[in-house]
Amino acid sequence: MKKTFLTLLFALATGVLLHAEDGSRLWLRASRNPSPCKVATNDRSATARIAVQELSAYWHGAAVRLVRDKSADSGEGFEISSAPDASGVTVKAGTSRGLLYGAYELLRIQDTGLPVGALHIKEQPTVRYRLLNHWDNLDGSIERGYAGRSIWKWDEIDGDKGTMITALRKRLTDYCRANASIGINGSVINNVNASPKMLNATYIKKVKVLADLFRDYGIRVYLSVNFASPMAEGGLPTADPLDEGVRRWWRDKAGELYKAIPDFGGFLVKANSEGQPGPGDYHRTHAEGANMLADALQPYGGLVIWRSFVYGNHEGEDRVMQAVSEFKDLDGQFRDNVILQCKNGPLDFQPREPYAPLFDNIRQTPMMAELQITQEYLGQSRHLVYLAPMWKEFFSFVRPDSLVGIAGVANIGDDANWCGHHYSQANWYAFGRLAWNASLSSDSIATEWLKQTFTHDTAFVNPMREVMASSREACVDYMMPLGLHHIFKADHHYGPEPQGFYPQYPIEWCPVYYHKADSAGIGFDRTMSGSKAVSQYRHPYDSLYNNIDTCPEEYLLWFHHVGWNHKMKDGSTLWQSLCSHYNHGVAEAQRFADTWKRMRPYVDPQRFDEVSRRLEEQVENAREWRDTCLGYFQTFSRQAILPEQ
Incomplete structure (x- = not known):
């Protein structure tokens, strides 16, 4: 009894420390x-x-x-x-x-x-539209989600009564507070691979309940829509954007939405991409499809945000060139309330890509940049990778004030810590801060987040800010250095598979298509002697990237097929440099784990232990990346793998 009393007394006296x-x-x-x-x-x-x-x-x-x-x-x-x-x-x-x-x-x-x-x-905010894009499905799963299931608990929302259960309201109120605190003013709540059911009357009532909560925090609700919804939900025989019955269906649906949600933001559309329906199914252009939706929303002030992530319609063309091929000639043909949303790079959210040349080729149509907060290709929720330096790198090529908006593919789920990894919260935070003020430095944002999330103690803040600042470059080094890209495992995209070739998939989904390793060298020739992708860039980047002597080494294997013994700027050969980058990435991952071990006095036990386990896993996966990739590429280079220093 006495022991129990003393334990209780100690717990009360040190409640802050013992609090989970x-x-x-x-x-x-x-x-x-x-x-x-x-x-x-x-x-x-x-x-x-x-x-x-x-x-x-x-x-x-x-x-x-x-x-x-x-x-x-x-x-x-x-x-x-x-x-x-x-x-x-x-x-x-x-x-x-x-x-x-x-x-x-x-x-x-x-x-x-x-x-x-x-x-x-x-x-004043840098851009007008600062949106999260949730890739959440109606069944509660999340495409490329690594933090549990969807926070939208549809069965806990009563659309007829306009209510939701208390626990859900608290969670979503916290979501609103977090977003408002960093200036996010819009949320696309469902996956771009959209279910037509999202537009039926039952779900519109439920979405209204969310919109009524979000509104007071300055957040507008948007929906991803399936282009074939008039067929799936309206029973029409076609979704042809020039068919009057289809146009009427969308006008009526827009009226239904705005009657329920007067400040509804608009539609996000993935069309004729990766199997999704679109205007191309009827030999119509993206502009004709987008304009049909824009006309339906225009009376209410709604937007159509049309994604430019479209490939597979130009057989034999380099995949990274296809967005320009799809959209350049349509520039100027879109309605005023249509925005083109383009990923930061021309491929698919790789650890490092050059900026997407579509930003150089669209001049008359408003554009939004699409960034990926969820770490699909950067360790998911298992690696500490701070993404603000990557986004700042992108903004050094594409001026933020040339954009009307910035979208971020959310990393949020129903895990207690929202993002799966405690440090992945920093990417949600950094996205909002940069969308509000793109002139902020990645270091200053990291400092803000560390102080608000952990402690002001400089013995913690300074070393962990340095870890965060180094983490993206380390990830590039242990995964895909020197411009390598798309050499991950199929489907789940976690871990290395440079040997990947899948006969059942399009060739542009296969790693061997991208690295093109052979006995002569490695890398994708996108120069004017190769696929000519460099021609899509504005001057001086077109000529800079075309010349192997002036191409920045961080993009070398993106734009050039390079001999194994090619001399790098530091005097090493390409093979030696490749080994050094992989070894450096692994060493950095280990350094991050070692640094965190010294942070124990400044962090509560639960978060310390959870981050420690993630960092240990990151080191193991970094080694797997290095050993797998160098082992595979050595079969072509026929040279010794340099040891760790």
Whole structure:
């Protein structure tokens, strides 16, 4: 009895240390005020009310005024200023959403330990549309999801009553808070490989329940749609976009959606790609298909976001060239409310790709960049790989202000920690921060996230920021260095398979198609002597990439078939450099694990142990990548594999 009492007493005394930490609070960990902070506002909207609630509960400074200034910019920007005598803080914006974003910025300043006494901040988002793309299916599975099942529990939503169960509402409210805190203003809630059922009356009622919750946090709901929905759901004999019955069906469906959800964002469409139906089935163009949907949505202000990830319709053409072949000649033919959404690279979210040349070839049609937050090809939820450096690399070639939006394929599931790996939360966070302010550095975002998620202690923040900053390059090194790409295992895309050739699949799904290793060398010749993919790039990149002597070595094997004994810039041969990169990647993975071991004093036991296990698995998988790839490529190079240093 005495022992039990002492154990209970100790637990109460050290409750913070003993509390199980599952990561569910993400980066929103400010301690609640014992008594509410004084917050006043002249805005009576539900969105402003949330801003008041957040500041009242979590702001520990002087009184705050939230001022809706109708003479200010009507966008989502805000201004924050401190009173000269430090007696209060004013957040001013032209919209309720601006006030909410300003409130979260004020909390971020506090929660990262920045001074709050003399604030003079003015911010506007870099792009207008900042969307998560969820690849969630109606059965609860998630395509390329690595954090459990879908957070949309459709059987827990009563569309007729407009309600959802309490636990689900709490979880989805946390989802809204997290997104609003980093400026995300839209969510496509279902897979681009869309089920037509998403548009039936039952699901529209359920989607309305989500939209009613999201709205107050400044988040609009969008839906991925199946182009053949008029056939599957409407019983029509065709989905031809020029058929009047089909056009009428989409107009009626748009009216039904907007009656239920007046601020519905619009449609995301994957068409004539990887088996999905589209206008090409009827010998119509992408523009004709997109415009039919755009005409249906236009009276309500809705968007059609048409994905450019289309290949397989140009037999024999290099896959990375096919998006330009599909869309370049259609530029200028799309309705004003159509946006082309293009992946950052021309292939498929590889650890490193050059930027997609479609961004150089579309000049009259608004474009969005599609980034992948879920780590389909970068270790999934098993590897610590911080993606902000990769996205910043992309933005060094494609100016963010040339885009109207940025979409991120979400890494969110119903795991307690949302993202499968505690450090994968940083990629969700970084996506939102860069979509809001693309000028932020990846290091500064990592610092923000570490301080809000773990601790301000520099003995933790500095080494772990360095680990995060190095992690993407390490992943490239132990997976696909020097421009190698698409040499992963089929279907699940985890682990190496450079020898992969699958007769049952299209050749452009096979690793051997991409590395083209032989006794002479390795790499895909995309120069003007090869597939001519370099011709799709603007100057100077066309000539830069075409010349083996000027092509950046990080893209060398993407654009050139290179001899095994080719002399690299550091004096080594290509084979020696390949070995060195693989060895360096493995050494870095081990260094990350060793660094984390020293972080035990600064991290709660649960998260420490869970991250430790992931890092150990990352080291093992990095070794597997190195040993498999070098072992296979050695059969062509016939040279010794360099040992680890």
